[in-house]
Amino acid sequence: MPGQTMRAWQWRGPGDHGLIETPAPRPAADELLIRVEACGLCGTDLRILAGDYGHARAPVVIGHEFAGVVVAVGSAVTGFAAGQAVAADPNVYCLNCEWCARRAFNLCQNIKAIGIGRAGAMAEFVTVPARLAVALPDGLDPALGALIEPLACVLHGIERGGIEPGRTLAVYGAGAIGLMAVVVAAQLGAVVTVVEPLARRRVRAEVAGAVECLERLAPGRRFDNVLDASGAPAAVADGLARLRKRGSFIQMGVTPSGFELPISPYRVYENEWRIIGSNSVADCYEPAAKLMPQISQPMRALVTHTLALAELPRGIGLIADPAAVKVQIDPRL
Ligand SMILES: [Zn+2]
Ligand SMILES: [Zn+2]
Structure with a gap:
């Protein structure tokens, strides 16, 4: 609250971050002050903390996947x-x-994201421009509210890829983004195959709505759409070779920036392939907020860990753990 101090997780430079006590923010004329009830930890946060994310401005409080209550x-x-x-x-x-x-x-050329370019929600309180906020239905679990942001990224990818009912989709990688893509594509009526090397994650993909979950694909298997949510160079190379005619390949996973692949423009021409990048929310936040209550069960199952702010380092370790999918922080704990 204004005048009070609060706890927050601050990034200061490559590998340098920690819990701080800082003045609680005050809302500007066009802003809301929110008491944070859930904030997801994701791969972007890890890159920020490591000092490997271009847009981040140190020092900054991290946290961009959040929900809470207006105070x-x-x-x-x-x-x-x-x-x-x-x-x-x-x-x-x-x-x-x-x-x-x-x-x-x-x-946007002038983007300044919460938790990246300005103070984020790994904190007891955060301010946001009111134009970017959505009211949540009464009683919606704040864990689901905090999943709207990654769900919006997935909706944007599905929209960019032109995924349609009855068509086949291969999703590479059954982490949080891959599993959300399975939930959304299956609900849309796509026939979803998941390719994931970790058995514990394959089990989750079945629950999320995939018709098959495989460690690797047999030679010759092809799909109308392929979505990479792994960022693994070998997965991307495999997936790009599996498109049917008129197929689209959607790159959502973050590969190492120096990784390159040869591509045959002749085959792109001949098969009318589309190779599409998709990053972040674009204009899909409100659609994701509307969709969330309809898919709340499979989405809630993706939140495997809820930790206190001081436990954030444990959350970082969990991201690489096959038993974890989405790790969230509840700053009230
Ligand atoms: Zn994120
Ligand atoms: Zn702009």
């Missing part, structure tokens, strides 16, 4: 009041540049 509203805010459960798109885009005009908000 104060700025003087110019309408439509929100204290006590309302909310979540928010963390990508504070400008609405003035070419990319914002094209609704490619993730590509």
Whole structure:
């Protein structure tokens, strides 16, 4: 609350981060002050903490996948009041540049994301522009509210890839993003195969709605759509070779930036393939917030760990653990 201090997890430079006590923020005229009830930890956070994420500005409080309750509203805010459960798109885009005009908000030239370029939600309180907040239905688990952001990334990827009912989709990687892609694509009516080397993750993919979950694909198997959610160079190389005619390949996983593959423009031409990148939320945050209550069961099952702020280092270790899918922090603990 204004005037109070709060606990927060601050990144200061490559490998340098920790719990701090800092003044609680005050909302600007167009902002909400939110008491954070859940904040997801993801691969982007790990890259920020390691000092391997271009947009991050040290020192900064991390945390961009969050939900909570409004505790104060700025003087110019309408439509929100204290006590309302909310979540928010963390990508504070400008609405003035070419990319914002094209609704490619993730590509905004002036983007300053919460938890990356400005104070994030691995903290007891966070401020967000009210225009980026969505009201959550009464009683929605805040863990689900905090999953809206990664779900929005997945919806954007599915939309970019043109995934359709009745068509086949291979998802490489059954981590949090891959499993969410399975949930959404299966609900859409796509026939989903998951390729995942870890047996414990394959089991989860079946529950999420995949028709088959394989360690690797047999030679010759091809799909209408392939989505890489692994970022593993070998998986991407395998997946790109498995498109049917008119197929699309969707790159959502983050490969090492120096990794390159040969590609045959002739085969792209002949087969009318589409090779598509998809990163972040773009304009899918509100659609994801609307969809969440309809898929709450399989989504809630993805949150395997809820930790206190001080336990964040344990959460970092869990990200590589096959038993974990989504690790969230509850700053109230
Ligand atoms: Zn994230
Ligand atoms: Zn912009």
